[in-house]
Amino acid sequence: xxxxxxxxxxxxxxxxxxxxxxxxxxxxxxxxxxxxxxxxxxxxxxxxxxxxxxxxxxxxxxxxxxxxxxxxxxxxxxxxxxxxxxxxxxxxxxxxxxxxxxxxxxxxxxxxxxxxxxxxxxxxxxxxxxxxxxxxxxxxxxxxxxxxxxxxxxxxxxxxxxxxxxxxxxxxxxxxxxxxxxxxxxxxxxxxxxxxxxxxxxxxxxxxxxxxxxxxxxxxxxxxxxxxxxxxxxxxxxxxxxxxxxxxxxxxxxxxxxxxxxxxxxxxxxxxxxxxxxxxxxxxxxxxxxxxxxxxxxxxxxxxxxxxxxxxxxxxxxxxxxxxxxxxxxxxxxxxxxxxxxxxxxxxxxxxxxxxxxxxxxxxxxxx
Numbered sequence: 001x002x003x004x005x006x007x008x009x010x011x012x013x014x015x016x017x018x019x020x021x022x023x024x025x026x027x028x029x030x031x032x033x034x035x036x037x038x039x040x041x042x043x044x045x046x047x048x049x050x051x052x053x054x055x056x057x058x059x060x061x062x063x064x065x066x067x068x069x070x071x072x073x074x075x076x077x078x079x080x081x082x083x084x085x086x087x088x089x090x091x092x093x094x095x096x097x098x099x100x101x102x103x104x105x106x107x108x109x110x111x112x113x114x115x116x117x118x119x120x121x122x123x124x125x126x127x128x129x130x131x132x133x134x135x136x137x138x139x140x141x142x143x144x145x146x147x148x149x150x151x152x153x154x155x156x157x158x159x160x161x162x163x164x165x166x167x168x169x170x171x172x173x174x175x176x177x178x179x180x181x182x183x184x185x186x187x188x189x190x191x192x193x194x195x196x197x198x199x200x201x202x203x204x205x206x207x208x209x210x211x212x213x214x215x216x217x218x219x220x221x222x223x224x225x226x227x228x229x230x231x232x233x234x235x236x237x238x239x240x241x242x243x244x245x246x247x248x249x250x251x252x253x254x255x256x257x258x259x260x261x262x263x264x265x266x267x268x269x270x271x272x273x274x275x276x277x278x279x280x281x282x283x284x285x286x287x288x289x290x291x292x293x294x295x296x297x298x299x300x301x302x303x304x305x306x307x308x309x310x311x312x313x314x315x316x317x318x319x320x321x322x323x324x325x326x327x328x329x330x331x332x333x334x335x336x337x338x339x340x341x342x343x344x345x346x347x348x349x350x351x352x353x354x355x356x357x358x359x360x361x362x363x364x365x366x367x368x
Contacts (some may be wrong), residue, residue: 014259036349045100048099054299058116061251065087065198067338067349088180088357089178089360090179095138103134104133105117124153133283137174201217204254213255213257215254217251221248226244244278248275270299276291285341286341288339299328301325332357336352
């Protein structure tokens with residue numbers, strides 16, 4: 001959507017101003033109309049096209065804070081450094097979205113935009129010649145759908161020019177991508193009062209050219225419930241069948257991406273809060289683990305875009321850079337299953353996260 005919406009609005013306005021008529025209108029008039037209408041199109045559909053990228057990238061980077069629920073009972077300084085790779089699958093419903101064309105006149109519209117909507121867009125929608133909505137590809141989808149241009153409502157365009165204009169416009173294709181990859185380093189610092197601290201940091205890096213430049217910071221605290229339950233000073237149990245811990249985390253990420261023929265620049269900042277409870281049990285050199293978490297994501301950002309070069313060539317000028325805002329949030333419950341193999345100071349682990357998304361992770365950790 002980010003890549004096709006400015007092209008769509010530009011083409012609609014080009015239809016209003018073919019070459020023979022262009023001289024009859026002040027260029028400032030058409031430029032203002034183009035800027036105002038493109039900003040409405042862009043702002044209303046930005047979340048639909050690029051929202052899945054923000055969500056999928058962040059839920060993947062949030063995966064795998066733990067591969068064991070074991071926390072030392074003794075207060076002592078210790079460290080564990082780990083790296084894991086994560087693959088997050090894109091859901092089918094995140095490969096397409098319903099785009100909306102702002103065809104109806106609004107009180108806040110300028111007189112110029114009101115005239116354009118009332119003379120062309122509203123009659124076309126009312127007569128069933130133009131649909132105000134269209135299902136098309138997101139950034140992860142496949143082929144973009146076709147938007148029909150209501151040429152019969154452009155009665156003021158000379159016939160010889162009208163026949164040269166296309167009957168429809170294909171909306172921008174997605175990347176046809178089904179997974180998103182990330183590599184996540186983590187440092188665990190322990191232990192005080194059966195509590196560890198976990199730190200994550202990814203500097204601005206491009207894991208995937210379709211995702212753009214991604215950076216990530218995370219911090220978490222993990223406390224052992226099983227250690228507390230078996231603490232003799234608290235009159236605790238003699239033993240507990242599994243290691244059991246709770247973990248709360250906060251993550252912040254940024255995405256910078258430039259996409260499509262409009263060279264639209266995305267700057268998005270995302271915060272994630274999560275809380276989970278997880279358990280594990282060691283059997284000699286192997287340790288299965290499982291957990292359940294609640295994750296909340298909130299994101300806001302901006303897109304800055306201009307016209308693609310082909311449209312600039314058609315109309316003979318460019319519009320000023322336009323900026324639209326995007327905001328979204330997401331709440332999910334995720335279950336995690338995994339297993340770790342223990343080889344002295346080295347752990348090797350695999351895990352799967354099951355929620356709205358399917359996440360697969362694997363990596364290694366070194367204790368020192």
